Amino acid sequence: MIRVVLPAHLRALARVHGEVSLDVVGPVTQRAVLDALEARHPVLRGTIRDHVTQRRRNFVRFFACAEDLSHESPDTPLPEAVATGAEPFLVIGAMAGG
Amino acid sequence: MSGVRVLVGTRKGAFVLTADGTRRDWEVSGPHFPGWEIYHVKGSPADPDRLFASQSGGWFGQVIQRSDDGGTTWEPVGNEFRYEGDPGTHQHYDGTPRPWEFTRVWHLEPSPTDPDTVYAGVEDAGLFRSGDGGQTWQELPGLREQKGAAWQPGAGGMCLHTILLHPADPGRIIVAISAAGVFRTDDAGKTWRPVNRGLHSEGIPDAGAEVGHCVHNLTMHPSRPDTIFMQKHWDVMRSDDGAESWREISGNLPTDFGFPIGVHAHEPETIYVVPITSDYLHVPMDAKLRVYRSRTGGGEWEPLTAGLPQEHCYVNVLRDAMAVDALDECGVYFGTTGGQVYASADSGDTWAPIVRDLPAVLSVEVQTLP
Numbered sequence: 181m182i183r184v185v186l187p188a189h190l191r192a193l194a195r196v197h198g199e200v201s202l203d204v205v206g207p208v209t210q211r212a213v214l215d216a217l218e219a220r221h222p223v224l225r226g227t228i229r230d231h232v233t234q235r236r237r238n239f240v241r242f243f244a245c246a247e248d249l250s251h252e253s254p255d256t257p258l259p260e261a262v263a264t265g266a267e268p269f270l271v272i273g274a275m276a277g278g
Numbered sequence: 279m280s281g282v283r284v285l286v287g288t289r290k291g292a293f294v295l296t297a298d299g300t301r302r303d304w305e306v307s308g309p310h311f312p313g314w315e316i317y318h319v320k321g322s323p324a325d326p327d328r329l330f331a332s333q334s335g336g337w338f339g340q341v342i343q344r345s346d347d348g349g350t351t352w353e354p355v356g357n358e359f360r361y362e363g364d365p366g367t368h369q370h371y372d373g374t375p376r377p378w379e380f381t382r383v384w385h386l387e388p389s390p391t392d393p394d395t396v397y398a399g400v401e402d403a404g405l406f407r408s409g410d411g412g413q414t415w416q417e418l419p420g421l422r423e424q425k426g427a428a429w430q431p432g433a434g435g436m437c438l439h440t441i442l443l444h445p446a447d448p449g450r451i452i453v454a455i456s457a458a459g460v461f462r463t464d465d466a467g468k469t470w471r472p473v474n475r476g477l478h479s480e481g482i483p484d485a486g487a488e489v490g491h492c493v494h495n496l497t498m499h500p501s502r503p504d505t506i507f508m509q510k511h512w513d514v515m516r517s518d519d520g521a522e523s524w525r526e527i528s529g530n531l532p533t534d535f536g537f538p539i540g541v542h543a544h545e546p547e548t549i550y551v552v553p554i555t556s557d558y559l560h561v562p563m564d565a566k567l568r569v570y571r572s573r574t575g576g577g578e579w580e581p582l583t584a585g586l587p588q589e590h591c592y593v594n595v596l597r598d599a600m601a602v603d604a605l606d607e608c609g610v611y612f613g614t615t616g617g618q619v620y621a622s623a624d625s626g627d628t629w630a631p632i633v634r635d636l637p638a639v640l641s642v643e644v645q646t647l648p
Contacts, residue, residue, distance in 0.1 A: 188313075189335070190338060193341065225357070226341075227357075228338070231357075231358045
């Protein structure tokens with residue numbers, strides 16, 4: 181079970197409280213996790229990744245295990261601790277603006 | 279007794295202000311979608327309980343919300359605005375070509391007859407249509423074929439901010455883009471042409487160019503769809519031939535720079551503007567907030583000041599932040615970048631704030647309820 185923590189705006193949009201738990205089939209990558217997240221909550225499509233390019237939006241970051249994974253390839257396996265559910269995958273709204 | 283519902287979009291959420299026909303006591307609900315920029319909220323003329331809201335932000339992009347109960351509850355609908363084909367490039371601020379890229383929806387214009395049909399004006403400039411209540415959106419790409427490669431953004435971005443739907447002819451749509459100008463279709467969006475004859479803009483190399491004018495806002499009285507009023511970057515203009523040609527009606531305005539323009543619900547020759555000092559000083563002239571009204575279709579203007587701050591006022595009124603109701607005595611409303619929403623229940627003679635301390639107001643629309 182993959183644990184995903186969303187920022188407050190996206191929790192409100194998806195109407196979830198706390199972490200989102202997801203089953204991911206196959207290798208646990210950014211793409212696989214986000215695909216599963218968007219399948220569970222279609223309203224999040226376009227808010228984390230661009231609809232067309234599937235690139236991460238500029239002011240969104242992905243953290244896990246005290247590492248910034250934002251610039252990793254979306255197909256790079258996530259840390260084992262994320263794959264096992266020991267650590268959450270964090271979707272972060274970057275510190276910018278007010 | 280009939281009433282009004284004022285739909286306010288702000289930098290940090292949407293607010294719904296309601297009152298009965300006296301327009302004295304107001305109920306304020308919101309913020310809806312707190313923390314998000316709400317560029318526009320507008321109700322369907324065909325079903326006043328159906329509202330559409332453009333919710334966006336720098337972090338998480340665009341969301342479209344729909345309410346089917348007059349703004350009490352909302353559901354997100356479709357947010358995929360995909361340009362048709364390869365949209366190519368437009369000019370960037372420095373004159374270099376820049377690929378067309380969707381940023382946000384500036385304006386939502388519901389059909390006057392079908393509650394499921396709504397148009398969206400977006401940045402980078404394009405016009406989209408939904409026929410399923412906002413679930414899916416399709417671009418009308420013929421618009422960008424009108425020298426789109428030569429369009430360039432105004433300071434606020436290259437936005438399609440005004441959509442006028444002809445009340446009787448579903449084929450005719452008139453849109454305005456900053457900073458490209460006015461465009462018209464007579465076949466429901468298949469083909470378009472620029473309609474900027476008579477506009478004169480000293481800030482562009484060819485002051486009378488076919489495209490490139492920074493039009494700020496258009497309005498039209500539904501009983502006279504061929505008469506269109508315009509607030510341009512500088513100049514207040516009117517057309518009496520469906521935007522084919524324009525003439526200046528700035529007349530005795532103290533400054534003809536500004537953003538919104540409105541028309542009285544029952545007097546097609548009564549129009550309203552909010553003059554702003556200049557293009558480099560977006561505050562009211564002499565720090566006095568004055569709405570100017572013309573009862574002659576332009577040319578002759580009178581300041582309306584009763585109830586509006588007449589000293590130390592440095593707010594702006596943005597292009598979509600003025601609207602009117604259709605009660606017997608026409609109400610006029612506008613919102614400011616200082617968070618006030620002012621209302622007049624007597625065609626502009628006197629004003630009072632409904633709310634004073636909202637986030638900066640981006641848009642104001644009004645529904646007249648049975």
